[in-house]
Amino acid sequence: MSESINIGRTIARERRRAGVTQEALAAHLGVSKAAVSKWELGQSLPDVSLLPRIAAYFSLTLDDLFDWRDELSQEESAALYAEVYALGEKDLGAAHKRLRALASEHYSDANLLLMLASLLTVWAGGMATPFAPAGEKDGVSDTPLDADGLADEALALLDRALELATDPSALYLAQQQKATTLFQAGRYVEAATLLEPLVYRQDTSTPTMLLASAYRKLDRDDDALDLLQAERLRAASFVLSSLMQEVGMRDDAAFALAAGDAAGAVFEALDMSAVNPFFSATMFLEVAEVLRKAGEKDSALDALARAADAVRAVPAHRDPSSSLLWDRMAERLDPAQAGEAWADHKARQADEVESLMRQAFVERVSSSEWSELVGDDPRYLGVLAMAEEQAASGDSA
Numbered sequence: 001m002s003e004s005i006n007i008g009r010t011i012a013r014e015r016r017r018a019g020v021t022q023e024a025l026a027a028h029l030g031v032s033k034a035a036v037s038k039w040e041l042g043q044s045l046p047d048v049s050l051l052p053r054i055a056a057y058f059s060l061t062l063d064d065l066f067d068w069r070d071e072l073s074q075e076e077s078a079a080l081y082a083e084v085y086a087l088g089e090k091d092l093g094a095a096h097k098r099l100r101a102l103a104s105e106h107y108s109d110a111n112l113l114l115m116l117a118s119l120l121t122v123w124a125g126g127m128a129t130p131f132a133p134a135g136e137k138d139g140v141s142d143t144p145l146d147a148d149g150l151a152d153e154a155l156a157l158l159d160r161a162l163e164l165a166t167d168p169s170a171l172y173l174a175q176q177q178k179a180t181t182l183f184q185a186g187r188y189v190e191a192a193t194l195l196e197p198l199v200y201r202q203d204t205s206t207p208t209m210l211l212a213s214a215y216r217k218l219d220r221d222d223d224a225l226d227l228l229q230a231e232r233l234r235a236a237s238f239v240l241s242s243l244m245q246e247v248g249m250r251d252d253a254a255f256a257l258a259a260g261d262a263a264g265a266v267f268e269a270l271d272m273s274a275v276n277p278f279f280s281a282t283m284f285l286e287v288a289e290v291l292r293k294a295g296e297k298d299s300a301l302d303a304l305a306r307a308a309d310a311v312r313a314v315p316a317h318r319d320p321s322s323s324l325l326w327d328r329m330a331e332r333l334d335p336a337q338a339g340e341a342w343a344d345h346k347a348r349q350a351d352e353v354e355s356l357m358r359q360a361f362v363e364r365v366s367s368s369e370w371s372e373l374v375g376d377d378p379r380y381l382g383v384l385a386m387a388e389e390q391a392a393s394g395d396s397a
Contacts, residue, residue, distance in 0.1 A: 006042075006066075006067045007039065007045060007046065007051075007065060007066060007067070008039040008040045008041065008042045008045070009040070009042070009067065009166055010060070010064070010065055010066075010067040011025075011036070011039055011040055011046075011054065011058075011065075012040040012166055013163070013164075013166055014058040014060065015040075015058075018058065022036045022037055022040075025057070028053075028057060029046075029050055029053060029054065029057075031046075031050070051065060067108070071108075071109055072106060072109050072111070072112055074111070074337075074338045074339075075338050075339030075341075075342070076339075077109070077111050077112045077115060077338075078115075078338035078339055078341060078342030078345070079339055079341035079342065080102055080112065081112070081115040081116070081119070081342075081345075082341045082342055082344070082345035083098070083341075084098055084099050084102070084116070084119060085119060085129060085345060086345070088119065088123065088128050088129060089128050089129055089132070092123060092128060092145060093145070095119075096123070096145060096150075099116050099119060099120070100153075102116060103116050103157055107160065108164060109164075110160075110161040110164040110165045110170060110174070111170070113157045113158070113160055113161040113164075114157075114158070114161050114170075114173060114174055114177055116157060117153075117154040117155075117157040117158045117161070117177060117181065118154075118177060120150050120151070120153050120154035120157070120181075121150075121151065121154045121177070121180060121181045121184055123145055123150050124145075124147045124148075124150035124151040124154065124181070124184060124185065125147070125184055126147065129352070130349075132352070147185075148185070151181055151184070151185040154181045155178060155181055155182070158174055158177055158178040158181065159178075161174045162174045162175070162178070172198065175194060175198055176195075176198065178194060179191045179194045179195045179198075182194065205231070205235075208227065208231050211227060212224040212227050212228050215227065225328050226328050226332075229325075229326060229327075229328040229329050230328075230329065230332070232270075232325075233275060233326070233329060236266065236270050236272060237276065239263075239266055240263055240266060240267065240272065240276075240279055240283070243259045243262060243263045243283070244259075244263070244279075244282070244283050244286055246259060247259050247260070247283075247286050247287055247290060248286060248290075251290055251293065252290070252294075253290060253291050253294035253296050253299070256286075256287045256290040256291055256303075257287070257291070257299060259287065260283065260284060260287035260303060260306075263279075263280075263283050264280070264283075264284075264306070267279060267280050267283075270325060271323045271324075271325045271326065273313070274319060274320045274322055274323035274325070274326050275320050275323075275326055275329065275333065277313075277314050278314060278353055278354070278357055280306075280307075280310035280313075281307050281310035281311045281314060281357055281361065282357065284303050284304075284306040284307035284310055285303075285304070285307040285360070285361060285364060287303040287307075288300050288301075288303035288304040288306075288307055288364075289364065291303055292369060292370060292373055295373065297373055297374055297377075300373065300374075301374060301377065301379045301380060301383075304365065304370075304380070304383055305379060305382075305383055307361065308361070308365075308383045308386050308387070311357065311358060311361050311386075312386065314354055314357065314358075320333050335347075361387060362387045362388070365383055365384055365387040366384065366387060366388075
């Protein structure tokens, strides 16, 4: 844990909030613009005689100006999140109490507040975790928490995080999480209003490529490669997820076939199984369902078989380092970077995702809707046998 006084960060935040330039603040205080810039960058501190004037200028107390905070390390934040997450699987009431205590204790740690707000959003949706309904984990029955109250708590923490955050990426993440919470709470107009300026902004691909080129000219090839792979992963993930969402929205057999083929080609060409091993199975099951509803027996069976192959091939844990296309992302995506507790937490989550995916596959394949469409077709019987095998292995585990 690092204890720090963040006068410069407070000045930067309050100056931007008030719409004041560095020049205007410098003129008011009788110092140079360079001095204000150095304060905000943390390269120097204002003279002690200026502190009351700075506080008065922004209508702050000296305590507010000093903005003393005890910031947790990434590893410490991850460990606390994992602790509350695990407690929520057993006792949501106790987990909620612990979360509130942590939020109060670390009310100036934007990163932890974001993480805790995400858990509150999950609980507001009636879930003990993102993968298990409340009261259904390990046979534990919890008293339902107030969904609206949890959402309001999450939004309060997110607003606090937005006040604290000065880094653009942290601000973007906080806005995105706030939009997620608003959407889940059914406040769609507010969610759309918040998301529109985030989405309808200038394309970032040109400055990204220009920055990569600048890195190369500066002999910073490692930075260029890291940037290019990160942007490629973002773009590929968007393409795949947008195709899946559109399949569900359109509910059109022709589009489902085209989208399934396109997604399969992208997934294979970019070796996405190394970073998202669960996508292919989920996508082809979605396509198969649309085709089943349309009565397209042969095409539906083909998609179902592809989903079965993808389920069978899913590894327990992804390994980006095994792919030449994603070797630069291996360290960034490695949860061990945030400590052993976080690595264990993410491994458990991956196991839960895999288990739920296999369970969903078994339930869909075994449904009466499928048997009504395909009857005793040998291809279906083969997939059904595989599904039953998955169910048996899951029960034995």
